[in-house]
Amino acid sequence: MSVRSSPVELATARPPAASSAARLSFNRNGAAYLFLLPWLVGFFGLTLGPALASLYLSFTDYDLIRSPNWVGAANYVRIATADPKFGAAMQVTFLYVLLSVPLKLIFALLVALAFNRGLKGLPVYRAIFYLPSLLGSSVAIAVLWRQLFASDGLVNMALWQLFGIEGPSWISNPDYSLYTLVILSIWQFGSPMIIFLAGLRQVPADMYEAAEIDGASKMRQFFKITLPLLTPVIFFNAVIQTIDAFKAFTPAFVISEGTGGPINSTLFYTLYLYQEAFGFLRMGYASALAWILVVIIAAFTAFSFLSARYWVHYDD
Template identity: 85%
Template sequence: MALHSEILSKEGRASALRSRGTFRRILERNAAGYIFLLPWLLGFFGLTLGPALASLYLSFTNYDLLQSPDWVGAANYVRILSDDPKFGAAMRVTFTYVVLSVPLKLAFALAVAMAFNRGIKGLTLYRAIFYLPSLLGSSVAIAVLWRQLFASDGLVNMALWQIFGFEGPSWISNPDYALYTLVLLSVWQFGSPMIIFLAGLRQIPTDMYEAAEMDGAGKARQFFKITLPLLTPVIFFNAVIQTIEAFKAFTPAFIISEGTGGPINSTLFYTLYLYQEAFGFFRMGYASALAWILVIIISLFTAFSFLGARYWVHYDE
């Protein structure tokens, strides 16, 4: 029995040595690759995963940046879901913004992409011009410009008065209109989905349209029976990406409302409320809980989107 145990022990040590030797050979063989991956690994663990795990811990604490975190369990989440009226207001504003801005942006992007797909001179120049707002739209400068355009004495009201004789309101100071100015700003940034739609349209065989036209199908029927079904993977991709971006919108609301989310919380985006809690009131634990609720909301939306995609997204097969 002792001999059997000694043999098993020797076999175990030999197996461990072989494993270490195999690991060492793999490491030596791929050393160059790991060296090139090192910046990404440092960024992922140091700037993404590490802070995410730290915020998850802080979401169960009271923390104000000055004192050590005080563990409170799920108290932050309970307060958010049961005793925080501003959370409800932020959710309502954010969901309204998402529901309005994403479909309008995608519809406008698809319309422009189809116009470009017809083949026009200077397509590269026009494509760059229409894409430019997507690069600049999230900047502080554009948000400031938008605030000036829709002020009571801004260019929009001047144009309404000169053309129609209509005296417009102060769009950004009126709670009935403030959110819609931000929706319009989002729709104006349609360049990114437009480029993707244009690439998808270029992949649809032209002979399908020719055959449909020979069978007497008009432009509208061709659009709904050929273009839309074959473009559903691109529509699905754009819808998911743009919805996630809409949930994360922050800069326009922060600049136009001057960080208050006003008037009367009409532009209180969820991310703006999170910012107020974190850097306005220094309730970092509470803000971390808000951030993780947003992560859960986006994750659930993405999961349900992929589950529902099987019923309306058509791939080549």
């Protein structure tokens, strides 16, 4: 005989609590949330929060002393119409990117191809060649670079001793100063070289064997097999290295002693932003410059991904 609940019991019965499902979910994922907590605090407190604050400050006149004064788009209008140093910084930065990134990638690929042929003690050589990528952005290396390319530096001494050539002061000559920074960037080829080497190890060996049977030369194998299969790695390295080149700061700051000279020849965009922010305390204006750089990098990245479909070849 079935027992039927009374209307009073049905009315007072507690439905399955929603909190119990939430508690069960937390019990299952609580450890993951705890591990994510430092990242979440860092992201919202040190990345997203300051980014939104700088976006607000880009529309203000702010000097770190007085309260921000809302000026609307005046900072952006001044950048576009009345700031000659902005154009100079953009020209220097784009020239640096166009020279340093392709040369670094080409050099890194050549070294990776040499290592991929087989070499005793490869892990040791790989670590040695990777070391400049770890040290290249340091102040100590920038100071060393300035001494190497000074008028009485080691480079000019070698030119005189070996070839009898009296070299210029590479750092203080506006015709050569930027190229010393390009050379410093190429010297830091270790990171893309490691990635290229990993990509080369993924190319199937039987494809080379079939190409050799068909009589293809080494050069033809490189352009018809290696390079197409390596395009995803080239794409990745190109995007990462270009973003890093746009953000380059320490070498230009140390070598030019913060001036961007001579004659603005090493005035990187980030260095000009630093001058406006901490040299002239124009924080609102510097924030506008920073957001323009964000837009430039975002536009380049978007263009890279849109164009990748025409030259990057994946397995499918």
